[in-house]
Amino acid sequence: MNKKLPKMLALIAAGCMTMSVGACSSPGAPSASGGSQTVSNDASANDNAKCQNTVKKDGVEKVTIWAWYPAFDKIVDNFNDTHDDVQLCWTKMPDGMTTYQKFSTAIKAKSGGPDIIQLGYDAMPQYVSGVEQHLIDLKQFGAEKIKSDYTEGGWNSVTLGSDAVYGVPVDAGPFVMMYRKDIFDKYDVKVPTTWAEYEQAGKELREKGFEGHIGNFEANGTGWNLALFAQKTDDVYSYSASNPEQVSINFESEGVKSVLEYWQRLAKEDVVATDDSFTAEWYKKIVDGSYASYVSASWVTGYIKGVSGAEEGSVWQVTKAPVWDDSTPAVNYGGSGIAVTDQAKHTEKAAQVAMELFQDDKAQEIAVTDSGLFPTWVKKLDSDAFKNYEDEFFNNQKVNAVLAETAQGYQGYEYLPFQTYAFDEQTKAFTKAVKDGEDVSSTMTALDKTLSDYATQQGFTVK
Template structure:
């Protein structure tokens, strides 16, 4: 019981400042806390549930859903129109952290949680850490039979390294690519870089030839982006598996991790790149107004770029693969989310049906891609001629998916900790000190490593390496 309580504390500390009671919170349904076995069978429990969408088929079982995808209400309507046996009752419970806080509150209370919830990959492990599992193992409902319908990396993200369990169904990915201003590179006669060595050289050449901006930006607060950059070099800084839930791996002291941070520290010191915080208004503005010649990021930024105000009307944007270290550099990913069934689902089997079938639809996939700018993990869509040959006028009618799809298919997946938000916060502090203040890379990474190891131990985990 003592260790279980610590795992619960780690889970909450990672998401919010809330504290969680010991396992088996008051009011929780029988069996709550072991999502691998939790099965509820009350098909009428949601009859009076309040929905933000209009349920048109009356007298049909409802499954509640919390999700914040763009155009989600339209996709819910499409699902409901195609199903006579179940209807989705959708609520926007907030996006990202706001929804996660509501999930945490409902878990603490033992009630009030939706049947199905949208969860990002780097948050998923927090809900299945240790003995308390608040997500249902979907293999008991046949999820193992749809594994081959999804990319390898996406499936690893929802199976959490387990060969026997899967805790969500993948929805989208963020394959790591590079957007670049062809007009800027052409104007100054600089070759578009394909390696990180070339990226550094191109950045210097652009400045030497009169470009007043920078080749790009390194974001010390980039969280998942930094995990991708480290993974490119072979640095697996986090290690966690649902098959071994009491153990975690943390390794920021590898030579690979040090080389990555030394690289970005050097580029920042030499003013080859800026080190602005990501996802601020100023950051977006700098991407579209010509301050940056490239943006190395996830594919979801490719879709979002066209909607950012203040864009340079004369910009000639193109998409290519992200720079690599050498021929052995793996393809990486930043972001993506899934649909998971909670242990508070009123009718678990119906909820599993919704999670597994919602995005396995040509119509919903079309909406997800064209209106919500989601990059699919469902291989039927991913590999279709229509998707591969889509052109994008923002990128000069380039068939950008012919660049991005091979990255998505080659991505093998990587791990996140059950207290990933805490790890991100500490990671950001250290990376900021390294690139903005010139702090010693070896000592700062050693300090980060120790901080995270100590925290893991305090929360009841055993650090493996």
């Protein structure tokens, strides 16, 4: 098995790591379909736009887009090769955070933004939470016609709990467990399928001489932690664009507390590590055998492939993430879509491009093969070629067959219009609870109050 595969770009997650910056207006009273929105019709406004890509067809209307998807140049070229009525003009963004900061600047300046923008699902609410709606409702341009083409969870991620459609879902991060088969085999320990078995397997590995940990709890895991709570059917954040003045925050539920108490116990007993994710040490431990398994989004497989230093003879496999019981729902971590902004020069044409960009077999193949994205397009998920693909890194396992079922079962999450602040505060609280061993109940009560007070200060009503 070849461990020295080409290094994949760091932002495979397409929205997983990059969190939104504060760009929400004061909450107002927009309509359920998105409120007052600017619809423009200037087909020549982008004639002199500067593009990262080479636009091959002269004299054709241009639509601008900001995106950081890996290998996006190939997706742009594919679209432009197959369209004679419009050409896509791409500005390459280094990551989501930069994109959001730049878009926020354009919003304040009321100019300089793109026609289409890539946004993580967690970032979308901040741009439709105020009187000024900065993402266009695509429903007026026929978006409902493509609804059935996408997974339920993907589609719900761009409707934001309303009747509007604020974007087109592109990728997702079904929650799975990657594990070192060679380690479990060596110590004759069963690969866990439930969290109870996970705890037991972790203890058995240590008792039988394994010097590492079965896995890791990451206090800074942002959406990773939300996925863990969602397995208890607890949505800690609630927000709907149809009721933009109201938010709900709930960290005091029994589900949330039981999840954190579980990880606190495993950390205290040294069954799991408590390393922050996306650090040099974290990367090293994933590949050097310090973790016997890693539970996270499917896109982490791309990170594992790209990190040098994997142990010789290591055998990686993928399976579903552990569950609490048979009622545990399919969950997700990360993902993003493309949205049309209120600064689009020709709104209807931009909507057309957004809805057609990934509605193409070749574009989907590029996204999966070259970009490392996990699709929300049902046709791709259902295709035999996708499901039967044998991943060399994972010992020629048909990984997509495992992942597709989880992706199709995911229902979607809700995020706050000030999600960055919420993620920062939850990270502090989870560090206190799990890493420092402080009382979970009182820590969650304090987190609830911190976030509720902040929401009230920003003008929101806390349900």
